[in-house]
Amino acid sequence: xxxxxxxxxxxxxxxxxxxxxxxxxxxxxxxxxxxxxxxxxxxxxxxxxxxxxxxxxxxxxxxxxxxxxxxxxxxxxxxxxxxxxxxxxxxxxxxxxxxxxxxxxxxxxxxxxxxxxxxxxxxxxxxxxxxxxxxxxxxxxxxxxxxxxxxxxxxxxxxxxxxxxxxxxxxxxxxxxxxxxxxxxxxxxxxxxxxxxxxxxxxxxxxxxxxxxxxxxxxxxxxxxxxxxxxxxxxxxxxxxxxxxxxxxxxxxxxxxxxxxxxxxxxxxxxxxxxxxxxxxxxxxxxxxxxxxxxxxxxxxxxxxxxxxxxxxxxxxxxxxxxxxxxxxxxxxxxxxxxxxxxxxxxxxxxxxxxxxxxxxxxxxxxxxxxxxxxxxxxxxxxxxxxxxxxxxxxxxxxxxxxxxxxxxxxxxxxxxxxxxxxxxxxxxxxxxxxxxxxxxxxxxxxxxxxxxxxxxxxxxxxxxxxxxxxxxxxxxxxxxxxxxxxxxxxxxxxxxxxxxxxxxxxxxxxxxxxxxxxxxxxxxxxxxxxxxxxxxxxxxxxxxxxxxxxxxxxxxxxxxxxx
Numbered sequence: 188x189x190x191x192x193x194x195x196x197x198x199x200x201x202x203x204x205x206x207x208x209x210x211x212x213x214x215x216x217x218x219x220x221x222x223x224x225x226x227x228x229x230x231x232x233x234x235x236x237x238x239x240x241x242x243x244x245x246x247x248x249x250x251x252x253x254x255x256x257x258x259x260x261x262x263x264x265x266x267x268x269x270x271x272x273x274x275x276x277x278x279x280x281x282x283x284x285x286x287x288x289x290x291x292x293x294x295x296x297x298x299x300x301x302x303x304x305x306x307x308x309x310x311x312x313x314x315x316x317x318x319x320x321x322x323x324x325x326x327x328x329x330x331x332x333x334x335x336x337x338x339x340x341x342x343x344x345x346x347x348x349x350x351x352x353x354x355x356x357x358x359x360x361x362x363x364x365x366x367x368x369x370x371x372x373x374x375x376x377x378x379x380x381x382x383x384x385x386x387x388x389x390x391x392x393x394x395x396x397x398x399x400x401x402x403x404x405x406x407x408x409x410x411x412x413x414x415x416x417x418x419x420x421x422x423x424x425x426x427x428x429x430x431x432x433x434x435x436x437x438x439x440x441x442x443x444x445x446x447x448x449x450x451x452x453x454x455x456x457x458x459x460x461x462x463x464x465x466x467x468x469x470x471x472x473x474x475x476x477x478x479x480x481x482x483x484x485x486x487x488x489x490x491x492x493x494x495x496x497x498x499x500x501x502x503x504x505x506x507x508x509x510x511x512x513x514x515x516x517x518x519x520x521x522x523x524x525x526x527x528x529x530x531x532x533x534x535x536x537x538x539x540x541x542x543x544x545x546x547x548x549x550x551x552x553x554x555x556x557x558x559x560x561x562x563x564x565x566x567x568x569x570x571x572x573x574x575x576x577x578x579x580x581x582x583x584x585x586x587x588x589x590x591x592x593x594x595x596x597x598x599x600x601x602x603x604x605x606x607x608x609x610x611x612x613x614x615x616x617x618x619x620x621x622x623x624x625x626x627x628x629x630x631x632x633x634x635x636x637x638x639x640x641x642x643x644x645x646x647x648x649x650x651x652x653x654x655x656x657x658x659x660x661x662x663x664x665x666x667x668x669x670x671x672x673x674x675x676x677x678x679x680x681x682x683x684x685x686x687x688x689x690x691x692x693x694x695x696x697x698x699x700x701x702x703x704x705x706x707x708x709x710x711x712x713x714x715x716x717x718x719x720x721x722x723x724x725x726x727x728x729x730x731x732x733x734x735x736x737x738x739x740x741x742x743x744x745x746x747x748x749x750x751x
Contacts, residue, residue, distance in 0.1 A: 189706035190310050191679050192371055192686035194337035195277075200287045206329035207286050209238060209312075214264045216243035221267035223438050224293075224301045228265070231365075232309055236328050237321040240265070262289040265308075267301050270294040280373075281338030284308060286330050296338075299440040303371050307335060314709030317369070341639070343602055343654025344685035345374030345444075346678065348670075351381035351455070352480070353405075353661040354422035355670070361435050362667075366714065368439040370682035375436055376514065376583075376656060378446045379424075382454035382477035382485070386423045387445070387507075391499045392460065396423040399459040402476040408623050408663055409742045410480040416665075421476075429507045437509075444566070445508045447500060448516030450487040450550050457485055463493050465524040465531065480662045482519045489525070489534045489546055494553060501554070505561060512581065513558055517567035520547055541574075548574030555580050566602070569594070585610075585658065587751035588641045595644055595651040602653050603639040607748030609657045609681060611673050612664070614743060620724050622672065623663040623741040627748040631721075635680040635700055636692035657681050663741065668717045672728055675718035679707055 188197060217225035229240045243264050273283050274296030282295040282304030293308065295301030309316050311330045346367055348355065355363075360377075367375060379386045385399030401421035407414035424432070436443045454477045457464040464471035465488045477483055487493050501513065522543035525531035535546050548571070555565040555577035566581040569590025576582070581600040584591030591601040606613075606626075613626030639655035657678065664670045680700065689695050711718050717728065 188311065188331065188333065189703040190307060191700075191703055191707050192683040193700075193703070194307065194335050195688065196336045198334055200285060200332040200334050204288065204332050206331050207288070207291060209236065209328040209330065210263070211238055212263055213238060213240060214243040215240045216264050216266045218266070218268040220269045220298045221295075221301050223298065224267050224305050227302070227438065228305055232312070232316055234320060235316045235318045236312070236326075238328070264290045266290055266292040267305070268292070268294050269297060269301060273300065277336060277338040280342070281336070282307070284333070284335040284337075286311075286332050286334075288332070291330060299373070300338075302368075302440045303337070303339075304335075306369060306371060307337065309369075310710070314706070314713045317710045317713035339371065339686045340688050341652075341654030341685050343374050343656065344372045344682070345376050345602070345654065345656030346372060346674075347376035347378055347446075347604070347656055347658040349378040349381070349659060349661045350386050351378055351384045353665050354384065354386060354420065355667065356422065357424060357428045357432065359667050360432055364432070364436050364439055364441055366678070366716065367441055369710070369714070370678060371686050372678075372682055373440055374442050374444060374654075374656060376444045376446060378448075380446070380448050380455060381452045382483045383480075384421060384476060385455045385459065387429060387504070388423060388425045389500050389503050390426070391503065392496065394459040395456060395500075397459070399455040399476060402478050404478050405665075406479040406662075409625065410662075411742065415478075426503075426507060433508060442510050443508055444510045444512050444514055445504055446514035446516055447497070447504065448518070449497060449554070450489070450547060451518065451520030452483065452516055453487050454483050454485045457487070460496070463487055463496060465528045467530050468524045468527045482521060484521045484523050486520050486524060487550075488528070489531050489550055497554070498557060501557070505563065510563075512564050512566045514583070515551065515554055515565055515567045517547070517551055517571040518569075518585070520570065522547070544574035546574070547571075548577070551580070552577040581653070583656075587749070588643075589751055591652070592641055592643050595648045598651065600651050600653050603655045604658050606658070607751070608637045609634065609655070610660065611657050611677055612660045612662070614741075615673075615677065615719055616723065617743075618723055620729055622669070622724060622729055624743040625663055625741045627744050627746075629677070631677055631680050631704075632697050634677045635684065635697055636695055637681070637684050638692050639684065655681075655685050668728070671717035672719050672724070675711060675716050676704060676708070679704065
C-alpha cells in the first residue's frame with residue numbers, strides 16, 4: 188500500500204485473502220453526521236469509477252457487523268460511522284478503515300476522521316480513482332483486505348496561497364482545496380490583500396475592489412530585473428464567491444483562514460482610499476496599486492478613521508469566514524513614514540508608547556481586542572512580537588523558528604512555517620533549467636526532513652505548536668501551471684510531515700517515501716497536476732521570456748539555509 192501520508196498502523200485483515208470488489212451493487216451506508224462524506228464519495232469516487240454507490244436500505248448497520256465485530260451478512264456495502272471508541276483511541280480526526288470479506292467500514296472520531304478515512308480508501312483504489320470519468324468499460328475496482336488505524340500528528344496542517352501578487356480565479360482555488368483534501372491537509376490560509384492587489388469584495392468600501400483589485404502592469408520575475416509585463420492584471424472574489432469557497436472547503440473538512448494584511452503591505456487599499464495612508468508625509472492620492480515586489484514604505488496611518496475603516500472590513504469578513512482564527516498579517520511594516528508623521532508621533536505620545544514598534548503593537552492589540560470581543564482569535568506573522576505580543580494572539584513563525592520559540596515560551600500558540608524550510612516559492616534544485624529560481628534550494632527530501640517542533644521547546648511549550656503550513660508566495664508564479672510546479676511534489680512530502688508521526692529528520696526513510704511517491708505521481712497525473720518531475724522541468728515548464736529576453740535569472744541564494 189503506497190499511501191501518502193503514511194498511516195500510523197496497517198495490517199492485513201485476512202492474510203492471503205483476495206481483495207474486496209466494488210461494483211454497481213456496492214452501496215453506501217452513511218450513519219448520522221457522515222452524509223457529507225457519502226456525498227463526496229459519490230461525487231468524486233463515483234465519477235471516476237462510474238459506480239452509483241446507492242444508499243443502503245439497511246440504515247442501522249446491525250446486519251453488517253454483529254456484537255463480536257464479525258461480518259454476519261449485508262455484504263457489498265461501504266459503512267461510514269462516527270465512533271466514540273475511535274475518538275477516544277485516535278482523536279477526532281482519527282479513523283479506522285476495515286476492509287474484510289463483508290464490507291468496507293470507515294469509523295472516524297468525527298465526520299472529519301471519516302472523511303480522511305475515505306481519502307485513504309480512494310488511494311487504495313489506485314490512480315484512476317482520481318480521474319473525473321471512467322477511462323474504460325468493464326474495469327474491475329478492488330480494495331485490498333486490510334485494517335488501517337490512523338490519526339494526524341498536528342491539528343493545523345496548512346497551505347497559504349497568495350492570490351494578491353497573482354490572482355487565482357475561483358475555480359483554481361476550488362481545485363486547490365481538492366488537492367489539499369487529497370493530502371489530508373485541513374487549513375487553507377487565504378492571503379487576500381497586499382500592496383499589489385485587494386481580492387475580496389467589501390460592500391461598505393467598494394473602491395477596494397473597483398480600484399484596489401487592479402494594477403496597470405506587473406514586474407516580470409524578481410524585482411531586480413528590468414522586465415515588465417505591460418498587460419493589466421487583477422481580479423477579486425465576490426462575497427458569494429467567498430461563500431462558495433468556504434462551503435466547498437467545509438465539505439472537505441478544511442478551514443479557510445482569511446488574511447487581511449495590516450498595517451503594512453497596504454498600498455492597494457491606500458490607492459483606493461488615500462485617506463488611509465500617511466497623508467501628512469506623502470501624497471497618497473498619487474499612489475496606484477503597486478506593480479513590483481518587495482517591502483513597501485506606504486503603510487496605514489494610525490488614525491481613528493483607519494481603525495473604523497478596517498473594523499468595517501473585518502465585520503464583513505466575519506460574516507463570510509466562520510474560522511476561529513483571523514489573520515491580520517503584521518509583517519514587514521516599515522516605520523519610516525510613522526517616524527516623519529506628526530499624526531503618528533502624536534498617537535505614540537497619546538498612548539504612552541516607547542516608539543514606532545510600540546505603535547505597531549498598539550495597532551495589532553486594537554484588533555486583537557476587537558476580534559476577541561466577537562469570539563474570534565487573531566493570528567499574525569511573527570513581527571507582531573515586536574513591541575509586545577497582543578494577549579491571546581497566535582503567531583505564524585515565518586522568519587525562522589526563533590519567533591515561534593519565543594511565542595511558545597511565552598504561552599502563545601504557534602504555527603510553524605519557517606521560510607528557510609517550507610516557502611515553496613524557493614527553488615527545488617540548483618539546475619539552470621529551474622524557472623525563475625528564487626531563494627534556497629529546497630528539494631523534495633529537504634521538505635520531507637523538515638521538523639516543525641524545535642528541540643528548544645519543553646513538552647509543555649511544544650504543546651503550543653498548533654501545527655505547520657507551507658507558504659506559497661506568487662510573485663514569480665503568474666498562472667496555475669507555475670503554482671503547480673512550485674507546490675508539487677513537495678506538498679506531498681510536507682503532508683506526511685504534518686500528518687504522520689515521523690522519527691527525527693536524519694532518521695526518516697526517504698527511500699521508502701520515494702518508493703511510495705512512484706505511485707503518487709500517478710495520482711497527481713490523474714488529477715492534472717503540473718508537478719516538477721523527479722528528473723527536472725519539462726521543456727514547457729521552463730518559464731518563457733517576453734520578446735525572447737532571457738528572464739530565467741531570479742534571486743537564488745547559495746548554500747544551506749540558516750537554522751534560525
